[in-house]
Amino acid sequence: MKEFTFLSIGLSNFESSTWSLISGGITAPYGFKASGIRAGLKNSEKKLDLALILAPEDALCAGTFTQSRVRANCIDLCIERLLETSGRARAILINSGQANACTGKKGFEDSVIATKALAQKLGISESEVLICSTGVIGERIRMQNLLKGIDLLVDSLSDSGSRDAAKAILTTDLIEKEIAIEGYLGGRRVRIGGIAKGSGMIHPDMATMLAFLACDVGLPKKAWDDIIKRVVNSSFNAISVDGDTSTNDSFLAFCAGDVLDKEYFNELEMGLKFASTILAKSIARDGEGSNCLIEVKVEGAESVMDAQIIARTICSSSLVKTAVHGCDPNWGRILAAAGRSGIIFSPEDVSLWIGSIQIMSEGLPIEFDRKMVVRYMNEIVKVKNSNKETLLICLRIGTGNFEAYSWGCDLSSEYIHINADYTT
Amino acid sequence: MKEFTFLSIGLSNFESSTWSLISGGITAPYGFKASGIRAGLKNSEKKLDLALILAPEDALCAGTFTQSRVRANCIDLCIERLLETSGRARAILINSGQANACTGKKGFEDSVIATKALAQKLGISESEVLICSTGVIGERIRMQNLLKGIDLLVDSLSDSGSRDAAKAILTTDLIEKEIAIEGYLGGRRVRIGGIAKGSGMIHPDMATMLAFLACDVGLPKKAWDDIIKRVVNSSFNAISVDGDTSTNDSFLAFCAGDVLDKEYFNELEMGLKFASTILAKSIARDGEGSNCLIEVKVEGAESVMDAQIIARTICSSSLVKTAVHGCDPNWGRILAAAGRSGIIFSPEDVSLWIGSIQIMSEGLPIEFDRKMVVRYMNEIVKVKNSNKETLLICLRIGTGNFEAYSWGCDLSSEYIHINADYTT
Secondary structure, eight states, rough: OOGGTTTTTOOOGGGSSEEOSSSOOOGSSSEEEEEEOOOSSOOOOOOOOOOEEEEOTTOEEEEEEEOOOOOOHHHHHHHHHHHTTTTTTEEEEEEEEEOSSSOOHHHHHHHHHHHHHHHHTTTTTTEEEEEEEEEEEEEOOOOHHHHHHHHHHHHOBBTTOOOHHHHHTOOOOSOOEEEEEEEEEEEEEEEEEEEEEOOOOOOOOOOHHHHHHHESSSSOOOHHHHHHHHHHHHHHGGBSSSSSOOOOOOEEEEEEBBBGGGGHHHHHHHHHHHHHHHHHHHHHHTOTOOSSEEEEEEESSSSSSOOOHHHHHHHHHHHHHHHHHHHHOOTTTHHHHHHHSOOOOGGGOOOETTTTEEEEETEEEEEHHHHHHHHHHHHHOOOOOOOOOOEEEEOOOOSEEEEEEEEEEEEEEHHEEEEEEEEO | OOOGGGTTTTTTTGSSSSSSSOOOOGGSSSTTTEEEEEOOOOSSSSOOEEEEEEOOOTTEEEEEEEEOOOHHHHHHHHHHHHHHHTTTOOOEEEEEEOOOOHHHHHHHHHHHHHHHHHHHHHSOOGGGGGEEEEEEEEOOOHHHHHHHHHHHHHHHHHOOOOOHHHTTSSOOOOOOEEEEEEEEETTTTEEEEEEEEEESSSSOSSSSSEEEEEEESSHHHHHHHHHHHHHHHHHHGGBBBBOOSSSSSSSEEEOSSSSGGGGGGHHHHHHHHHHHHHHHHHHHTTTTTTTEEEEEEEESSHHHHHHHHHHHHHHOOOOHHHHHTTTOTHHHHHHHHHHTTTTTOGGGGGGETTTTTTEETTTOOOOOOOHHHHHHHHHHHOOOOOOEEEEEEEOSSSSSSSSEEEEEOOOOOOHHHHTTTOOO
């Protein structure tokens, strides 16, 4: 479990818990199935572009969505149906290629038609089917191809289909994002699994690009909703790739199974938080054009929210991101970002570390081995391997008792190239 | 006056006014002197790095500064002195090279010592001298060189010294930023002049990187303060280069001379707004690595502030900036940015233009000549000349009576190169 080195992750309590990593992604929890196929929604002749997640009959789904005023039609439909059924959803249809945002009433009708066709094929109620879309804004879904694909999509459902589904929801992402963990709560085996996508337009506001989580225990609706809200706040809402919140951000989390005893809710929440954080970090790590994951820890704050806002402001700063990319220990930019975060703190109390090397102590720069910092940054940023390394920044802003993390990535010329001609 | 084409600038009333452009920058107004020399603060052997602005004896100075919690020592001193003297400042000493931010008590003492030396040489009170610094955060001013330069700096003062001062305050800027206008108010000749710097870490919050304005009429303190506050809001606070607010943002505006009749205050404010907007736009246009100025107009809003927040969110979006850089009419990103601005509006009411070409009407994309938009963008972004062109984006969000502008620039690989190794 590479995640638990040094400062990393902020889930240090987790090590003592009963959870451990397993394979299987979103289909690891009991009773969940998934599939992913190529329906011809993307221009690519190879890439999968249509995914399905099927939950057991007793499933409950909590959803959080983009807070943007300009949101996709599919999100309106999800919100409507989750309200209508009190969260009794069974299936999520996910298409990549077209975002179906800014497409008006006809775009909304497309979402309705797609879910209706899927509901008929599955033999369940239309209101139990949700839909998520990702791709180019302003483009309607290629409905003919989607509808043609429904049969194959349902026929492909399997309890090991997570990987295909994880592939089919990607756009500019380079790698699939999956997680599964297993633990024993009161002697009972519990599994949590999830998949996610996202590598550009990532600055989630109460949700994330697209992420789906499943868990094979039952919980009362209010407890589940509350837990998921807290989990999202410290995971998906703590990442940023480019500061741009998407029109299609959606996080949907299922729980299904015999009701879990209340005394294990905390332990379960730890697991959900861990799984969500891994997925969120994998989105930031796969940020467009990035060479590393940046992890910012802010400690000594007066509240978790204060710490999180500062951490995220640092993580989102173009100047911090370019300095990391250039392996330039220009730490003043970290302070400048913290200063403009809107959170009140005393600059005289600030201490700063890059990796394990202290740069500032109580408001003043201290003598540090500049070459060592550059070497540390180089080792993380310049090393090319499939598993991008994590650059650690820790800022102590006072003597408060609260801390929080945020994750982002460096800003490279490659990001410019990717985004300068996305639709052309 | 190239500024007044088509949508540009949002000062359409200005055309009917009595103001016209003149040369002379900040020394155009009666009684103002300036100078700029090379004192050896920058590593370059050619670049000027120390500037002085001297105002007449009856001058009144209004200052607005960064809202960042991490602000430079010189700003603390400016605020202290403007309070102490009720704005009765005479001189501003400006050094480029070291920002003198995050340098603790010793950094503050440096500012005090520098202003004391200058006050002695000028024969004025220490409390009437202000100081502004720009450069690398965490580095103290090279005091020995600065103090050695004071004599030459004062001896070089002249009523045509604006250009030298404008040069001496630059860091990564490519061009000097000066403005001067002249008008007749009640038969009396009035001049407004200013200089500014800034091309990175530009996302002013109630102030700007460094900008200085002078005006040769007298006004009561409260009237002047109020006018300057409004002027800053629609000019310097409406630009963004990279979303990063500086630790050293300062805008200082002098008025000096016989008291102006109250009936001309509005006309004067128009002139100040115009001069400040030109300076602010020149900062955005000179944004690090940029190829063009982006002007975003938001109209049909319920308040000026609503319009301005949306306009600035669009202007600050990495995805909008890279799309402009790539001449990619990926308009969905403009809508996505507006949607996440936090301002309430109905997506169904939105209309959008790029240049003079309409892209959306009442919430829906309309058929538009894509090639024509690409050609328009190419003509602005790809044409290389010293005078960067302006790309126009207009978003109508409803039927409200208010509008506002914001200015930014495209995001290029060059920005990454400039910022990936700023201190190394």
